Amino acid sequence: MNDPTTNEPAPAGGYVGVAPFQSDGALHGFVISGRWPNSTKEWAQLLALAVRVASVPGLLATTTVFGAREDLPEDPQPDMVGLVVAEGPVLGERAVAPGRFARRLPPALLMLHPPSETRPSLPECVGAASGCVLLPGVPHLGLEHRAAWVEAESDGTVTSMVSRVGVDPIADPDTAVLAMLLAA
Template sequence: MTERAAPSVEVSPFQADGILSGFLVSGRWPASTVEWARFLVLAVRVAAVPGMLPTTTVFSVREERPEQSVPGTVGLILAEGPVVGENAVQPGRFASTQPPGLLVLHPPTEIRPSLPELDEVATGCVLLPGLPHLGLDHRAAWVEADQHGNVSSMVSRAGVDPQTDADTAVLAMFLAA
């Protein structure tokens, strides 16, 4: 008896007016923190393309499918808005219906590379909120990459205290406030 392979996670970025608006997820959702980190690598590489992401932006994981989706679509990861500024995401926006994950992507114009040999990088963080009082830890991943696809940093962790990192603290604030 042969073991059947699980469907792969397929991700397609989409844009509106040349600006990254989100990602269509097909096949299945990432099943582990490592798989979410792999997704984040793709998202950060897209954000590193000059002009694709004008400012630091929050994205939410949504398990609903668009009305006219392609077969196999499992959901969307949608741009919710910038972290600061006129149309900024407000604290507590996700408090009533908590998404399974939140991301923040920083474009190259707002980040200093961690390695001197890199010119411009984008970074990102995904926070997968848990229920620590029930033994389900918060999980997170962080990625830094340039427009050529070079990944200079990739970290994933379970048991994350959101207050120990600026990105996870901001994402946790959007969930809890």
């Protein structure tokens, strides 16, 4: 099977397809097809695409949490494996409540910051969006937390990308917020 985005042979295990979707003119999530990302690197690549989408002016109004869901809609598209859906803003009246994901641990949580709420890493990157993905581990079983951070400009240029294994979620503001949403 060929990767539909490049028409080149898909890597072993198939491709990870990502398509953004919106509701009422705002970014509402991403459809995941083919297969889920299976490494920190692949989640970082998915985050890079998500941040590039979030950098489009007006598409994301405020910092928003997105959760990976393996549930499929009633009539899924062929090859669809799940969704990454906007769960709500970080602050405000509709903010995602701490412990929201404690009962059902998602495979990944993302936080996307629109350009208006991103302090760019370089002065010439004004208008960049940013984001973080937390891949929760089970430390007492030896499975470490993993995370990645990305910054991208509205023209699609990725200006910063970092990924780590063995993350202490409290050491970074984004991972701390995401970890709080996972805690009971």
